Amino acid sequence: MTDRRFVFVNEEELFGMMKDIDCLYCRIPVIGSKHHLKKRHLRFAIHYKDSDIGKFSIPCYCSDGGHGRSHWHCPMCKKILQRTKDFRIHIHNHGVKMTDKSTAELEPTAVLLQTLQSNNNNNSSHNNNEDTTSSGKLTCQKCGVYFTTASNLRRHERLQHDQDQQPMLCIDAKKAIYVTPKDLHGPRVPIHIRKSFALQILLCELEECWDFMKTQAQNGNPGKECRHLVRTNHARAYTMPPPLCVISLEEMTHKNLLSKAEGEECQQMNSKACSEGVDCVYPILWGEQDLLLERCIYFSVHTGLKDKWCQFGRTRVSFDIRSKVWKCQCEGGGDHSCVHKCLSMWWLFQERPELLENTIEITVERVDLIEEVVMNAEDANKMSTEVDELC
Ligand SMILES: [Zn+2]
Ligand SMILES: [Zn+2]
Ligand SMILES: [Zn+2]
Ligand SMILES: [Zn+2]
Ligand SMILES: [Zn+2]
Ligand SMILES: [Zn+2]
Incomplete structure (x- = not known):
């Protein structure tokens, strides 16, 4: 020296x-x-x-x-x-x-x-021992953490630094209901949470999160939030979605997209939600996304019930744009028909009818883009993607 x-x-x-x-x-x-x-x-x-x-x-x-x-x-x-x-x-x-x-x-x-x-x-998978391994190339530019592979680094950047990847949207300000993606990787399947200091509410829809919070409380950490609840720190404030109009519902029954009975049930449900001051159908759009590039569109739909599948009085409906398959959390999530699906269809028919049609014009460029999006999603996470199950 x-x-x-x-x-x-x-x-x-x-x-x-x-x-x-x-x-x-x-x-x-x-x-x-x-x-x-x-x-x-x-x-x-x-x-x-x-x-x-x-x-x-x-x-x-x-x-x-x-x-x-x-x-x-x-x-x-x-x-x-x-x-x-x-x-x-x-x-x-x-x-x-x-x-x-x-x-x-x-x-x-x-x-x-x-x-x-x-x-x-x-993130416990971080390699903090950057002193002995730094090459500069696989080091996160934002926090200096070193990674062994490029895909780990990309994943880290996405999870840790890209806040848009973990959006949180308020869909009911009065009841303090929010939606946020269940996982940070793969398809962004929404789940509901409720959080309000004024109402003293701290709830997540996922069973695994109840267990987590219960264990934390038993270990002397009451009020410890699950990985979803913590995201409310940067939640997007409530914005009203386009409301459902009776004219478009009539057009749907006219075109036989819905039966008369289904149409009536939808109208009843919508009026009930309106009288309670909530949005019957809340389309979950995470940001400036191009819906044509998404595989599924998700809706949070008012149920007026309280059950294991709709703890906060709302269920999740999904629509697979390519296969045109609708799914709802009610009745075990099967292929049954339910009013929640009909309500979501109503919204889609009214606001984005082109997505309901079978012949979406997909140009070569679009196919490439879709492939890229899918590949990125797969690359970001090699763990379970559960697309079909969750859609
Ligand atoms: Zn010295
Ligand atoms: Zn000196
Ligand atoms: Zn030194
Ligand atoms: Zn970093
Ligand atoms: Zn949770
Ligand atoms: Zn349903």
């Missing part, structure tokens, strides 16, 4: 010094790559002016500091200081002018530990 410098004029000086050798400022052997230097050293650099020349010092983790704890070597008198604050005062006394804008006293070791811990909490 000879010729270590503790003051630099620019970053290139530091990078050039450690080309292809182990970091001179770390106790544990690790290549002194740009990535490493940025992440462990430059990030915490202290800037100052020495005779009007801008310079900076970096924290060190060498054995001089004991057990790899961060410390500072004074570039002027070789003294070692453990605390960032003390180092600032020390070099200030040597006559340099501090130019750091931030006055926050970051202790590098504490910050790094915190980063490591939060990464661990976010």
Whole structure:
């Protein structure tokens, strides 16, 4: 460890010094790559002016500091200081002018530990040992976590950083009902949740989530939210969907798309929902999506019932655009006909009739796009996709 410098004029000086050798400022052997230097050293650099020349010092983790704890070597008198604050005062006394804008006293070791811990909490599959493996290529640009394969990295980016991948839409503000995708990968099958501090409600439709929250409560964590409930932090506020119109229902019975009895039942259900001040059919559109590229369209439909399949008085209806198959959670989710499906059909017939037709014009370009979307979805998750079961 000879010729270590503790003051630099620019970053290139530091990078050039450690080309292809182990970091001179770390106790544990690790290549002194740009990535490493940025992440462990430059990030915490202290800037100052020495005779009007801008310079900076970096924290060190060498054995001089004991057990790899961060410390500072004074570039002027070789003294070692453990605390960032003390180092600032020390070099200030040597006559340099501090130019750091931030006055926050970051202790590098504490910050790094915190980063490591939060990464661990976010996703246990993260490889946090980036120091020994960094190649720069498979490192997440947003948080610096290293990955062994490109698909793992893509998946991480999607799950951790792309908030659009975990949308949460309010569909009933009064009852505090939201919809959110069950899983973050594969088809975005919605589930219902309810969350309101005012109403003291914290509920998820999924059985596995009840178990999770129950166990958490028993272990002294009451109010611990499942992976769906936590997403309400960035929920989209309620927006009213286009309401169902009687004229379009009449047109459907006229065209024999619905029987007269089915039409009447739909109208009754819709009036009932209206009188309760809720949307009978809420189409679940996650964002600026092109419905023609989706495999399934989902609806949250008012039932007025409370059962295992509609705990919050709403059921999920899906429509497979390609096979034209409708499914509803009621009656075990089979191919039966039910008023919920008819209601959803009513909405689709009124708002997006082209999707109901058998001959959707699919251009070559569209087929490619669909393939791409499907492949991405498959690639993002090689675990269960359960498309048919969930649709
Ligand atoms: Zn280092
Ligand atoms: Zn040191
Ligand atoms: Zn000194
Ligand atoms: Zn990341
Ligand atoms: Zn849940
Ligand atoms: Zn149904």
